Amino acid sequence: MFIIILQVGKFARAVEEEADDVPHGGSVTAPKVLADIVESVAGAIFKDVDSNVKQYEGIFRGLLEPIIGPEELEQQPQPIALLNELYQKQGKVFHIxxxxxxxxxxxxxxxxxxxxxxxxxxxxxxAKLRAARICLSQFAQREPVNRGFDGTLEIAEAKKKLHDLCVKKKWSKPKYETELADPSHGKEYVCTVVVVTGDHVRHSEMGEKRSRKKEAERCAAFQMYHALRQSNYLSLP
Structure with a gap:
């Protein structure tokens, strides 16, 4: 039992020491014993509620908060995929x-x-994730990405920043509406994002045209985040 406590404690400290903006869930590997503990707790709760699924979900979900699902992971673009995209636009081949x-x-x-x-x-x-993070840092120092925006690589983190802001302020999640900018001129997408702030004001921003839906959403999120910043919403409690 003592060894188990040490393993879990070491993992918890490693997670706390990672930066807040670590992409795609971080680079710390959880010990197998942690999964065994979660499984045991889940089984004990399920037995205690006499196999009542709804009651079980209500209790166990609270223990797992905040739950990270596909939507949250999408806010954090994978660094390797992002690097492939950046270098491909320059006609270069990237791999790890x-x-x-x-x-x-x-x-x-x-x-x-x-x-x-x-x-x-x-x-x-x-090892691959950490090498990718170094590459992203080097790329940002060498040349700006998405020159229409201030800040290198900032657009790649825009959806996550906007999502985190809404959670912090207890606003509803941003709503994205993406459509073809001009169907007659190939596949270019444009996205509009809507955020309702705590004072019940509806804010809407449209991003620049992009060849992919996810990129269009990031552009819109970037525009919204900076519009809210200019309106001093970021500084409000």
Whole structure:
């Protein structure tokens, strides 16, 4: 039991030390024993409520809050996918190759066959994620992304920032409406996002045209976030 407590405690501390904006759930691997604990607690609750599914869901869901689902994960674009997208627009090839080095893995990031970053970790997935994060930081320092906006790579985090703001302010979640900008000129999408603030004011912003729906949503979220900032909504309690 003491070893289990140490493992869970070590994992909890590692999660707390990670940055708040770590993409796609972070790079810390949870110990297997944590899943066993959750499974045991779930089984005990289910038995205690005499297999009443609705009552069980009400209790267990509260224990799991905040629950991370597909919608929340979408707010955090995967760094490797984002890098592939960024370099593809420049006509370059990006990939990350992990290699076993003794008891650890070393992941090297390549752009057109040249190593641009590397990172080591105890498991393959974490090594790749950390190498990708280094690449994103380097990319931001070298050149701006999406020049129509202020701040490098800021648009990639716009949906997450807007989502987190609405949760913090206890506003309803942003609503996105995406449509083809001009069906006669290929697939270009434009998105409008609506946010209702605590004073019951309805705010609507339209983003720039993009070739993908998700990019169009991020553009709209960026416009909305900065419109709210300019209106001092970010500073209000």
């Amino acid at each position: 190759k992990p290699e076993k080095k003794g008891s650890t893995y070393e992941a090297r990031a390549y752009v057109d066959g040249k190593v641009v970053a590397s990172c080591s970790s105890e498991d393959k997935k974490s």
